[in-house]
Amino acid sequence: MTAPLHDERRGTSGARLPDTQQGMRRRNLSRVMHAVAAHGPLSRAAVASRIGLTRAAVSTLVDELIRAGLLDELGPERPGRVGRPGSALAVSALGPVGIGAEVGVDHLAVCAVDLRGETRARAEQRVANRGRSPEPVMEELAVLVQQVCAEALKGGLSPAGLAVAVPGLVARDTRTVVRAPNLGWHAIDLSRVLPTDLPLTVDNEANFGALAELWLGAESPEDFLHVSAEIGIGAALVVDGQLLRGTRGFAGELGHVPVRPEGPACPCGGRGCLEQYAGEEAVLRAAGLRPAEQRGEALAERATAGDETVRRALSDAGAALGIALTGAVNLLDPQAVVLGGALSRLAPWLLPALEQELTERTAGRACAVTVSGLGPDGPLLGAAHSVARAVLDDPVGVSGGGTAQRA
């Protein structure tokens, strides 16, 4: 009652189609695609009952989607049954694919995901990207993109767009990397340095990781805080199934929530930020390892082997995470906190102290802490799926409008 449905003062969301006959048709085409993608194969009648339109209306929409090559008719279903059989619809195994890419501190990866959510091609490469300038990194990435696109084209698929996950803050223009401290990049418009003809979207890896969890995760709550880490600690908030990006696109900086306001200075300008207690470098140091030579993998290996110093360091990091998450849970009241990315591997040693702090400090207001099943692939999959889902969200905008391009 209190939240206005259509408020003139709301900003134009960009994604919202106009409320006209044409806009309604496009939204209903999208509903048909989403219904078949999520629950197909489905008959026209089943689609109609799922999305609350008449069978006649659905048939018109379906015919348009078949003509556009987005849906396939599988032929009569239930051949042994009495009565006129309905023909089952499925999302086409050909047609558009989303290309996702990830720029990591020590790897590059690209994959192609079709409208049914299946990964159809993949390429990756280990490479130390820390401190490299963006141009050579983007050129290497473009080679992998071309490789994956060529494989997709050979399979009868057409790349609909490219989404790139980066470990840093990305402006709301979804092109500009504002700051990626672990790469050493500042204010880089990736659309200027990445040689591709595909429509390009760039976003923070934590955001794509959270979207992957939303779309592909086993539990899939609609409101959660996804916490991930590569070298820094990032988080992303999903509210009502939508990513909360913040005014400048900088939301989710859990790593710079103050844990102890008089604690050690942080390169961000603050003091006692979470990263000073639970960031990879801080934990490696506390574990008696040398950050320049080791990465997070070493922590998991040693903790598994029973190294008490490493386990204590991870437990202390878990406690600091619990304190920072107490603030986040009080502010956001999410349904769950999901540990993803590198943190999912360290969860066995982080969780006990994390949950103890969070539970004691939020008596009666606590929320579940779960561990992502997607592991380190989350951001890459989230990127590729975001492109595929954009096609489902506006199928004729892509298939009819001719925005599907080739690399």
Place this chain on the structure above:
Amino acid sequence: MTAPLHDERRGTSGARLPDTQQGMRRRNLSRVMHAVAAHGPLSRAAVASRIGLTRAAVSTLVDELIRAGLLDELGPERPGRVGRPGSALAVSALGPVGIGAEVGVDHLAVCAVDLRGETRARAEQRVANRGRSPEPVMEELAVLVQQVCAEALKGGLSPAGLAVAVPGLVARDTRTVVRAPNLGWHAIDLSRVLPTDLPLTVDNEANFGALAELWLGAESPEDFLHVSAEIGIGAALVVDGQLLRGTRGFAGELGHVPVRPEGPACPCGGRGCLEQYAGEEAVLRAAGLRPAEQRGEALAERATAGDETVRRALSDAGAALGIALTGAVNLLDPQAVVLGGALSRLAPWLLPALEQELTERTAGRACAVTVSGLGPDGPLLGAAHSVARAVLDDPVGVSGGGTAQRA
């Protein structure tokens, strides 16, 4: 691109009308009402150009709204000009009003706001509600509601609903007060104890205060964190012009964000929560005043008079607020932080230390801190406006569906 427009997995939002001809008509009726309410008087042609529909379509919608008594035709405009004059439309001065109410620790207040946003009737009463059981408080409130409704009816207005602001956590059913520590209420379904025939909505005073700021504030950003205080410290998050309520309706508990994790124990179960440094009781104690006998007003009076102990207590509270807000700004990246309610009066002494902490700790990511111009009336106005705006959001649902009732 990454946020799906229509995702089958999104929960049904309740507020979203079905995507049918009938749903489209209702949404477009709402657009006409909002356009005229925000920018009227407007001609049919001006409405059409604002909302992007044809003049013919707008005329049909306008005729329906005039018949429902929601719009008035003011007669030909620009009588001295050449050409066929358009007739200007205005929101009716009669018709539905929203009734808002506030239950405070030491007062009750009720007002009626019409669809043009004007306050048409008001009643209030000083009364010490702390520790009283809900029944007598709600009976006294009902008397004020009846008084305001009677005045509205006499003026040709019809109350469309009642929204009540309370100082506590409210469940997402918008009826149940889960916990209002300063009243001593726990798990009270107000719809069972408040004698009224009006459709009832109950919400946290911080939420209604934030909505008032969104709808009536001078600066009116679309993304902000509204911080208010009566005895506790509450906050409400507005994202893209919508209130972020949290899974259980508990979002915005800024008062229990840890400031110093080893700090004093808090009744919430945590330690070193913001309320232990910047809550009214803590500040009164730090200022050498006795919380049982004094309220926040005393702080403003003494600080104005130059009392150094009080000023230092407020400055320390401001610093604690700055630390907690650093966490909130890092997580949410709002466009602004707005100090409202009782905090707006104390802002001159809170702000310097608050802004210093926030700026130093969020170098390059800081956001503006502003002071609300609505003062302590925010929650009451937000409540009444929420009802009036619900009528604008679905005008025929109310005018045509017969849900407008009388107290």
